[in-house]
Amino acid sequence: MDLIVKPAETFRGAFTARNSDAAILRFPFPFNEDGYMYAVNIEPHVQSGPTAAYDAVFDLDEHYVGECEDRAMVLEEDPLRCQVLPHMLDAEWDTLELLMENLARDYPALFTLTKNGDAWRWVNKPLGLDQSFIFGKTETLPYPPFEYITRQVQGDFTLQDHRDDNLFMDGGMVTSQADWSLNFDLGMSFHEWHGPVPLAHELGVFDRALQYLLRLQNGKPVRRLNWTLTVNPRLDTSPENYPVWGPDRLTITPDNVGEKMCLRVELQTLTRLPRSNAILFGIRGYLIRLEELVRVKKWAARLHRVLRDLPLELADYKGMLRYRQTIVDYLATFDDGAVLNSGTAPEQDRL
Amino acid sequence: MRARIAAIEALSPAIKRITLAAADGTPLPTASAGAHIMLAIPGPGRVWKNAYSLVSPPDARDRYQIIVRRVEPSRGGSAWLHDHAAAGQEIELAPPINLFPIARRAAKHLLLSAGIGLTPFLSYLPVLRGAGQKFELHHCCRHAEAAAFTALLPGTGEAITLHSSRNTLDVLHLLARQRLDTHLYVCGPDPFMVAVLGAARDLGWPEAKLHFESFGGATGGAPFTAHLKRSGITVAVAADQSLLEAIEAAGLQPPCLCRGGACGECALPVLGGVPEHRDHVLSPAEHAAGDIMMTCVSRAKTPELVLDF
Amino acid sequence: MSGIKSRPLYAPLHLDPAGRTHLIVSDLQELPEGAIETGAAEVELWLNGNPIAEAAATGTLRKFRATADLKTNLSHRLQRAPVGLRLYAVGTEAFLWDINNIAAAAGLGPGEIFLAQAGSLRRRVYCTHCKTMNEDVTTSIVTCSACGASLFVRDHFSRRLAAFMGVAVDAEVPGEVPTPEVLYP
Numbered sequence: 001m002d003l004i005v006k007p008a009e010t011f012r013g014a015f016t017a018r019n020s021d022a023a024i025l026r027f028p029f030p031f032n033e034d035g036y037m038y039a040v041n042i043e044p045h046v047q048s049g050p051t052a053a054y055d056a057v058f059d060l061d062e063h064y065v066g067e068c069e070d071r072a073m074v075l076e077e078d079p080l081r082c083q084v085l086p087h088m089l090d091a092e093w094d095t096l097e098l099l100m101e102n103l104a105r106d107y108p109a110l111f112t113l114t115k116n117g118d119a120w121r122w123v124n125k126p127l128g129l130d131q132s133f134i135f136g137k138t139e140t141l142p143y144p145p146f147e148y149i150t151r152q153v154q155g156d157f158t159l160q161d162h163r164d165d166n167l168f169m170d171g172g173m174v175t176s177q178a179d180w181s182l183n184f185d186l187g188m189s190f191h192e193w194h195g196p197v198p199l200a201h202e203l204g205v206f207d208r209a210l211q212y213l214l215r216l217q218n219g220k221p222v223r224r225l226n227w228t229l230t231v232n233p234r235l236d237t238s239p240e241n242y243p244v245w246g247p248d249r250l251t252i253t254p255d256n257v258g259e260k261m262c263l264r265v266e267l268q269t270l271t272r273l274p275r276s277n278a279i280l281f282g283i284r285g286y287l288i289r290l291e292e293l294v295r296v297k298k299w300a301a302r303l304h305r306v307l308r309d310l311p312l313e314l315a316d317y318k319g320m321l322r323y324r325q326t327i328v329d330y331l332a333t334f335d336d337g338a339v340l341n342s343g344t345a346p347e348q349d350r351l
Numbered sequence: 352m353r354a355r356i357a358a359i360e361a362l363s364p365a366i367k368r369i370t371l372a373a374a375d376g377t378p379l380p381t382a383s384a385g386a387h388i389m390l391a392i393p394g395p396g397r398v399w400k401n402a403y404s405l406v407s408p409p410d411a412r413d414r415y416q417i418i419v420r421r422v423e424p425s426r427g428g429s430a431w432l433h434d435h436a437a438a439g440q441e442i443e444l445a446p447p448i449n450l451f452p453i454a455r456r457a458a459k460h461l462l463l464s465a466g467i468g469l470t471p472f473l474s475y476l477p478v479l480r481g482a483g484q485k486f487e488l489h490h491c492c493r494h495a496e497a498a499a500f501t502a503l504l505p506g507t508g509e510a511i512t513l514h515s516s517r518n519t520l521d522v523l524h525l526l527a528r529q530r531l532d533t534h535l536y537v538c539g540p541d542p543f544m545v546a547v548l549g550a551a552r553d554l555g556w557p558e559a560k561l562h563f564e565s566f567g568g569a570t571g572g573a574p575f576t577a578h579l580k581r582s583g584i585t586v587a588v589a590a591d592q593s594l595l596e597a598i599e600a601a602g603l604q605p606p607c608l609c610r611g612g613a614c615g616e617c618a619l620p621v622l623g624g625v626p627e628h629r630d631h632v633l634s635p636a637e638h639a640a641g642d643i644m645m646t647c648v649s650r651a652k653t654p655e656l657v658l659d660f
Numbered sequence: 661m662s663g664i665k666s667r668p669l670y671a672p673l674h675l676d677p678a679g680r681t682h683l684i685v686s687d688l689q690e691l692p693e694g695a696i697e698t699g700a701a702e703v704e705l706w707l708n709g710n711p712i713a714e715a716a717a718t719g720t721l722r723k724f725r726a727t728a729d730l731k732t733n734l735s736h737r738l739q740r741a742p743v744g745l746r747l748y749a750v751g752t753e754a755f756l757w758d759i760n761n762i763a764a765a766a767g768l769g770p771g772e773i774f775l776a777q778a779g780s781l782r783r784r785v786y787c788t789h790c791k792t793m794n795e796d797v798t799t800s801i802v803t804c805s806a807c808g809a810s811l812f813v814r815d816h817f818s819r820r821l822a823a824f825m826g827v828a829v830d831a832e833v834p835g836e837v838p839t840p841e842v843l844y845p
Contacts, residue, residue, distance in 0.1 A: 087455040163454060164559050164770055181788055187820035188666065195666030196816055208632055219380055219446045239788045239827050246831030274381035275409055277452040458767055529743045532767025555680040555744030557771030
């Protein structure tokens with residue numbers, strides 16, 4: 001798979017991060033219909049889909065180096081953004097093996113993994129790393145295995161322990177989250193960490209999703225999409241730093257909404273881990289400015305209709321009440337009301 | 352996936368160890384301690400899908416090993432593996448699934464097995480030892496098979512005890528003196544499981560600390576037929592096939608997504624017959640009404656179902 | 661913020677007939693009327709109170725000078741107890757989950773620990789921004805004792821931290837802080 005990694009860009013401060021035309025066209029747009037409501041929208045994580053974002057087991061893109069650098073900055077300020085409870089050590093090694101094997105296979109020009117029994121060598125060219133270590137021996141790595149490898153992958157990850165017919169979030173690397181706290185949620189059961197989500201509990205969505213995930217099989221990962229809106233292409237919208245990013249929400253005007261407002265999509269993957277029987281939850285986030293997104297005609301019109309008709313509770317939960325109307329007014333200028341095909345594919349191969 | 356039988360060893364007249372490797376020589380998926388694999392065993396006129404616990408170490412990706420007891424009366428998949436299987440043959444297997452994992456928050460693991468029920472614990476031992484976890488294994492077997500099981504349990508001693516004659520294992524005493532940080536694992540013939548688990552419950556062991564091997568949640572069941580009214584065809588659903596698979600095999604494209612009874616996508620209205628519900632989508636009232644069913648997991652209580660599809 | 665599902669629900673306590681021994685602990689001076697139906701079963705009761713005055717009391721009742729003392733003793737006791745013990749905690753929510761976490765560290769799990777809230781509804785509130793615990797919070801908004809943030813007390817509860825989540829109420833418009841209401845007397 002070809003992957004061009006840009007020179008470092010910022011997801012804070014001056015917000016220099018921008019999507020190239022290719023990155024826009026591979027964006028995993030989440031709305032396949034003109035309306036949105038929760039559903040158990042889980043499907044097998046096969047390596048194909050409406051855009052190229054689905055082509056690898058763990059998708060990397062042109063923002064790879066910038067996102068890894070942003071993660072390192074967050075961890076420097078707040079080491080508790082990466083925590084794993086002690087009984088999850090096998091799951092840490094499972095994660096390291098899974099990520100290294102998949103990255104080396106999907107991006108051979110960027111990563112190589114050489115194994116000689118338990119003696120492994122990992123080369124990460126974009127980040128300039130060359131690490132020899134003994135698989136299973138934590139002391140041979142500069143960080144514990146889960147932290148070591150997730151510092152080198154885009155997107156957040158959590159580790160779910162499977163016990164007592166439930167899943168418990170007993171570990172995670174969470175530096176680019178949509179307003180939830182790992183240190184607060186660590187150790188929670190499936191329904192507890194979804195506690196703040198409105199409406200879905202009453203629909204039975206979490207009961208069904210849990211039953212499904214408890215049956216998740218080794219070698220058969222699944223995926224789903226989630227979304228929200230973020231002001232500026234900021235990765236770290238954590239509750240810890242709410243005082244840092246909260247004021248951004250008052251800066252949206254009709255003149256800057258296209259540039260500053262971003263649709264944030266999470267391509268979530270769930271993989272059963274072989275040794276630990278735990279589940280690795282990957283939350284791969286994508287940020288696209290509205291002015292970038294509207295260059296795809298179908299996406300502009302569809303996003304307009306979804307946000308215009310979104311139930312109030314959901315709009316509130318996703319924190320968009322202050323600027324929802326500004327966004328809808330902006331997007332309305334790109335919506336001629338024509339009937340749109342269902343599905344999320346961009347339906348154009350250039351911008 | 353295709354596997355090749357690499358070796359068959361007789362451990363006793365009725366017990367064989369079978370070693371499998373990937374037919375194309377690639378590394379097998381890593382398993383977890385307590386996992387089982389499903390083998391599709393060819394028989395006259397049908398295929399048996401039997402589950403066997405892996406006894407090889409979870410990290411051994413060059414081979415899967417299982418131990419098979421010949422079941423009397425001699426029929427079924429285990430008999431085929433004893434009488435007809437030979438090194439070099441190829442066989443179809445489904446990747447490992449674990450319904451009997453180690454409880455990783457336990458500070459001590461008490462393992463009780465009888466007979467062929469030792470098999471899942473053979474994959475536990477290298478993991479528990481490797482992690483420095485405290486454990487105690489008691490295995491009960493017939494005197495005649497003591498030598499075979501002793502050979503499978505290197506390093507017997509304080510942590511591992513073989514009980515090969517009656518009454519050497521005082522289950523009540525053993526269970527009563529365990530501390531609050533211990534989990535109990537039981538695997539063996541039904542009477543053994545009932546006796547051990549019953550004693551544990553009487554002593555106040557909570558359910559969350561009792562672990563026992565169970566191959567529940569199977570997708571198969573009695574065969575039945577389904578008449579698809581709008582399509583105007585009737586499909587036969589075999590014992591080891593789901594209704595959804597049977598409809599797909601007839602060339603139709605019924606709705607489906609998760610294939611695990613959770614998403615509700617594959618629901619079809621039932622016009623006749625009584626479904627046997629196995630999904631997690633419908634409410635108890637909807638299950639009782641029986642006028643809608645999930646084709647991916649649910650089956651039939653009546654010989655025929657009529658579906659609106 | 662109502663409707664959050666991480667908030668524990670507490671059912672009235674009754675002795676679990678599957679248990680072999682029963683221990684009830686509380687941060688109150690005495691158990692509220694009807695807090696737990698013990699019937700004729702032999703139970704051990706640990707309370708807050710003056711241990712000297714109760715020295716002659718029955719062996720099934722112990723009193724501790726402070727909950728810290730009770731917790732230390734509980735941890736020691738659980739490490740030696742054989743399986744079959746059932747632990748019941750009655751009291752304020754932060755106490756209940758501190759007890760739960762002590763018990764979990766000793767290996768107790770679902771079916772062995774039962775909790776019931778009694779007494780004050782006051783909350784322990786975790787400051788998301790500086791990680792400080794604020795004890796005995798009775799109001800909808802509290803000023804963090806360490807960083808001074810005006811924390812809105814969300815109904816989101818962490819059993820591991822035995823605390824509710826506090827998030828700056830004026831993060832978007834600094835200084836715009838609603839008047840606190842007494843919600844958790």
